[in-house]
Amino acid sequence: MHPVLTTVLKRVGLGVVTLIMVSAIIFSSVSLLPGDFGESVLGQAATEETVAAFRRELGLDEPAIKRYFNWLGAAVKGDFGTSFSGRSASGVDRSRSVASLVGPRLYNTLFLAGITALVAVPLALILGLTAALYRNSFYDRSVNAVTLTTIATPEFFVAYILILLLSSLWPIFPSLANIDASTPLGERLYRITLPALTLTLVIVAHMMRMTRAAIINLLASPYIEMARLKGASRSEIILKHALPNAWAPIATVIAFNLAFLVVGVVVVEVVFVYPGIGQLMVDAVTTRDIPVVQACALIFAATYIILNLIADIIGIVSNPRLLHPR
């Protein structure tokens, strides 16, 4: 077997192990959350017996270890259990499965993240490469200054500024990004313009600066001097001689920012009333809807692990020493 394949498989295995460890951490920390779902739903008036019966129904009376393995075993099969919400003291059960709650929200989040990434990643790469190419020029300094400003500004503030400019003063885009399953694609894109733009402004700076730094870091290498002495032009040096050796750090920072687009956008979701997974999780924490909280946390962890795994693999594949061993 090709050694790179072995390395990649090892990384995948490690990723799975990490995910299992994270699931244990999630489960135990959720168990440590103060308060009790039974008490909070049934209210102060409920008798001890009612609460105990309610807990038994939800399976909360079983030992934590057993509950953990039940939950993990089901989660592996894609079954994240049933949401606690929708139950009430009246005994009417309008609860829904966690998957049916999380599914559409996750889709919305991935949609917003995907569209943002499609714009932000190429933009950041182009800005980073051109900034490296025209290093220390007016262009370089302006790009740096602008991206630094956007990253230094809190994202809700960026969002409100954009709303003020683009939907209030000049009403071009809607300030509410409320979509549902029936919204057609064109309409969806139109409505998420402002949140996507906000997120782009937030993440471009980091990726762009890392690209620039990774390239410039390599420009001091002897092989870049050699390339210059072989008559390579500036753009050839950047694109042909530096970039192929810079993919690993660039991929890492891109993965980090893409993960942020999935797990870190709750503020932007709230501002634009976008039905994403972040809001769902916050709501679930407030109502102590443990199955939903656990499912969301697991999805977030998996996002980080998978994206970092991809970055690792790009790092391995872009390294000729690993790809073409002696």
Add this chain to the structure above:
Amino acid sequence: MMSSADNVVADTVSNTMDNEYLVDMRGVHIEGFSDEQWHPIINGVDLQLKRGQVMGLIGESGAGKSTLGLAAMGFARAGCRICGGSIHFDGIDLLSATDAEKRKLWGGRMTYVAQSAAAAFNPAHRLIDQTIESATRAGARSDTSSGGMNLHEDAVELYRALKLPDPENIGQRYPHQVSGGQLQRVMTAMAMSPRPDLIVFDEPTTALDVTTQVGVLAAMREIVDTYNTAAIYITHDLAVVAQMADVIKVLRYGEEVEQAQTREMLSSPKEAYTRSLWSVRSLEKQEAKNDDEILRLENIDAAYGKTKVLHDVSISVPRGKTVAVVGESGSGKSTAARVITGLLPQLGGDVIFNGESLPVALANRSTAQLQKIQMIYQMADTAMNPRHTIEEIIGRPIDFYLGLNKSEREQRVYELLKMIELDETFLDRLPSELSGGQKQRVCIARALAAEPELIICDEVTSALDQIVQEGILKLLLKLQQEFNISYLFITHDIATVKAIADQIVVMFDGKVVEQGMKSEILNPPHPEYTQLLLSSVPEMDPDWLTRLLNEQSDRAEIMNR
């Protein structure tokens, strides 16, 4: 070589009527930027080179050789600027040329061969693509010497001419997949590919083993001869430059010391500085025997992971004497040192020190055992913590092993500084403020601070200039006489061996080829490998390489490295 160069001048005189010289540098001044100000690097040097001529540029590091060589191409490194004089290449004024104009010359009519081939090749691209990159850029070649061949075939021909193994396919490899000697030859092919008028060789063989160096030197000389290319050959190794150059220019502190034809320069150097360069290699220690053994390696086997690197190695070190371990890189010299110090536990065999067997693992050795064996490394730079002052660096082993109080310790550091011929003004300095030779002296003081009986010196002079080398070797000899210290001296340089050794161990491929007193090893008869190693050491005779190549009936042995 001179005669052919003259012919070329005659041949090409028709199209270069007004340029007698291919390279014509006059009164060149170059400055470098450091510590927030510009410092002069080159102070008004003239350099004229005719077509087909090879000029050797020699001098210590910091003399400005590389800077001058690159300036001949109109190139200044980042942080350097050419601030005076004139530089013409075939009548083109390089100082007023635009970047675009210079790029047409670079990689076309003038090319560069760098010191470290491993660093000068882009790790991300195949060798063949890098070899023909500049020629591809220069477009279809008008030169008839490559005939109708395409660049790819031409590169293969160059690989063949440079005696690279498997010339058809080696280009498909990546830089990390071939050896250093091969990479240096591929770089020469890369420089030759556009059939330039000028090649600047910047210490092209300094990083190679002597046995590998011979092959690379021969290949470079042959190809420069064949295509009548003019070359500037930068090196600090006189014996090497004697083989390559028609003319030698000696530089010091950015100024020209003298220039003369090679033979004249070697036989009768005019300046005192040049003569001092010449005399360094004459240092020689009188060998002496001692039957009292301080260290014995018995049938050591060792491996890195699954790769076995030492096979049944037995070495004996007499007390108060120097044993030089010689061999090329990969022969297991440094691995043997790692086994002795406990850094690499051996798989089999014994390390006997002062009559007792040392525990295999470092962790099981007593402080006293650790104290008695100290080590000095090749790269003094990386062997010292850059944020510690010299006092802290030398004081640490004193604290660790001797536990002196503050004033005793201060006194001891001061004594040690005196021993290495530095004064107390160095106490508060950081390693970065010291020269290469001073750094190595501090490393020696650090080893001495532990009051060891045996010091392992791993290529301690290899990174230094010859004059500085001489100082370090003399210091080590003095310390040996004073404190009866034993040295295990790892080196690949035979001149160093002559200067310091009592006994020699020759290693090859993880095995001991032979060992014995210096006089026995250096005088015939030799085992085959020792013969190869000794004959590969360049001599200060311009005909040495030619003679050696004629003698070597079995050239394949060297060429295939």
